[in-house]
Amino acid sequence: MSGKVLVQSRINGEDIAFLCDPRQSLLEVLRETLGLTGAKEGCNNGNCGACNVIMDGVLVNSCLVLAVEAEGCAITTIEGIAGPQGLHPLQQAFLEHAALQCGICTPGFIVSAKALLDRNPAPSEEEVRHWLAGNLCRCTGYDKIVRAVLAAADVMNEDAGMSVRAGQDQQVGW
Amino acid sequence: MQEFAYVRPRSVAEAITLLEQEEACVLSGGTDLLVQLREGRRRARVVVDIKFVPEVSTLRFDPERGLEIGAATPCWRIAGDPVVSRIYPGLVDAVGLVGGVQIQGRATVGGNLCNASPAGDTIPALIVHEAACVIAGPNGWRELPVEQFCTGPGRNALERGELLVSLRLPSPPAGFGAGYLRFIPRNEMDIAVVGAGAAVVLDESREHIERARVALGAVAPTPIAVAEAAAFLAGRAPTAENLSEAASIASRAARPISDMRGTAAQRTHLAGVLTRRTLERAVERATGRGV
Numbered sequence: 001m002s003g004k005v006l007v008q009s010r011i012n013g014e015d016i017a018f019l020c021d022p023r024q025s026l027l028e029v030l031r032e033t034l035g036l037t038g039a040k041e042g043c044n045n046g047n048c049g050a051c052n053v054i055m056d057g058v059l060v061n062s063c064l065v066l067a068v069e070a071e072g073c074a075i076t077t078i079e080g081i082a083g084p085q086g087l088h089p090l091q092q093a094f095l096e097h098a099a100l101q102c103g104i105c106t107p108g109f110i111v112s113a114k115a116l117l118d119r120n121p122a123p124s125e126e127e128v129r130h131w132l133a134g135n136l137c138r139c140t141g142y143d144k145i146v147r148a149v150l151a152a153a154d155v156m157n158e159d160a161g162m163s164v165r166a167g168q169d170q171q172v173g174w
Numbered sequence: 175m176q177e178f179a180y181v182r183p184r185s186v187a188e189a190i191t192l193l194e195q196e197e198a199c200v201l202s203g204g205t206d207l208l209v210q211l212r213e214g215r216r217r218a219r220v221v222v223d224i225k226f227v228p229e230v231s232t233l234r235f236d237p238e239r240g241l242e243i244g245a246a247t248p249c250w251r252i253a254g255d256p257v258v259s260r261i262y263p264g265l266v267d268a269v270g271l272v273g274g275v276q277i278q279g280r281a282t283v284g285g286n287l288c289n290a291s292p293a294g295d296t297i298p299a300l301i302v303h304e305a306a307c308v309i310a311g312p313n314g315w316r317e318l319p320v321e322q323f324c325t326g327p328g329r330n331a332l333e334r335g336e337l338l339v340s341l342r343l344p345s346p347p348a349g350f351g352a353g354y355l356r357f358i359p360r361n362e363m364d365i366a367v368v369g370a371g372a373a374v375v376l377d378e379s380r381e382h383i384e385r386a387r388v389a390l391g392a393v394a395p396t397p398i399a400v401a402e403a404a405a406f407l408a409g410r411a412p413t414a415e416n417l418s419e420a421a422s423i424a425s426r427a428a429r430p431i432s433d434m435r436g437t438a439a440q441r442t443h444l445a446g447v448l449t450r451r452t453l454e455r456a457v458e459r460a461t462g463r464g465v
Binding site for chain 2: 064069130
């Protein structure tokens with residue numbers, strides 16, 4: 001009764017047009033129409049954060065956005081996080097700190113952490129934990145994830161010649 | 175998810191015409207609506223995305239006229255606004271508790287209010303900040319005090335074709351302080367077992383409360399204003415005894431049910447504890463000692 005709608009968005013820096021039903025979520029279209037399967041469907045109701053993407057600079061659950069709402073928006077998915085030089089420092093830190101086990105939640109965590117570091121390049125441990133409260137992980141117990149995010153922030157700040165965390169307690173965990 | 179049409183009105187008048195249709199639903203942040211549609215708890219033939227109506231997406235503060243929050247303004251814009259954070263601390267307490275960061279990226283205060291959950295965190299905060307609902311409909315515009323907006327769990331005062339356009343919060347006078355607190359068994363990401371909002375206006379000497387507002391969430395079919403507690407505080411000193419007495423009055427005004435989140439007895443107790451703590455926070459802020 002409602003027909004397909006043509007939507008134009010900028011996804012991971014590329015202008016993309018797609019057709020969708022008004023009832024389809026952005027997550028559904030990313031995965032099933034555009035083949036961007038990094039964002040995961042966990043709960044499909046906004047509790048788990050596995051589908052998180054950055055939409056016009058704002059972190060959102062892509063399961064709670066209609067694909068038609070993406071018209072004219074810039075969207076970054078996990079596929080757009082790595083640069084031409086290779087892995088993003090967050091991705092590298094997740095590997096080095098073994099911040100994942102089964103991996104289902106990882107794309108959501110990395111996208112969330114990217115949104116945090118874009119806004120706050122030197123977060124405290126508490127700020128990291130607070131920011132990531134909407135991402136669920138059933139394997140790691142979160143400590144390694146928090147450690148990886150803080151380590152990535154340090155690497156990025158060193159690369160940028162900053163020492164914003166100097167003087168802060170960098171001990172994390174128990 | 176069920177099939178529906180999606181429309182993007184650009185004016186209040188256009189939105190109202192669309193909302194007069196059978197099974198038309200307002201889409202604001204979508205964090206409640208999309209879940210309800212997916213679970214079949216609501217039916218929609220047409221989804222009306224109001225975010226492109228200018229009056230509905232505004233966030234404007236004027237010292238004379240106060241704060242105007244467009245109904246589709248997402249939580250992050252309110253919490254991230256330094257002026258709003260300073261002048262409306264009770265609202266900002268509550269907005270920061272609505273889901274996690276990614277929910278706050280989409281969810282709106284207008285949506286939280288229209289969803290009319292008894293436990294909606296922003297509603298007691300809006301009540302203590304004396305918010306008025308600005309409503310447009312087929313028969314014109316009207317204003318309604320926010321404490322009259324929710325009529326039952328999931329039900330609100332909007333008639334068919336009506337749209338909540340914005341919320342108007344008056345500019346607080348000197349000596350004003352407010353806060354919102356809730357109890358949840360976890361640290362984050364939960365639904366209030368009880369929520370309490372409070373606001374006070376202290377006189378020039380800062381030794382007496384000129385007037386106060388107290389509101390509770392999750393202890394009745396709708397969030398409630400506790401006028402008896404406010405009346406007790408008016409003219410009294412903000413002492414520990416007086417704040418405790420106001421808290422007892424609030425506790426007695428609670429009419430909670432027992433459910434999976436807590437028993438009626440626990441909620442009645444919590445209503446008192448949270449009212450006292452929120453009043454203390456409001457008084458601290460009013461005297462410039464609070465954060």
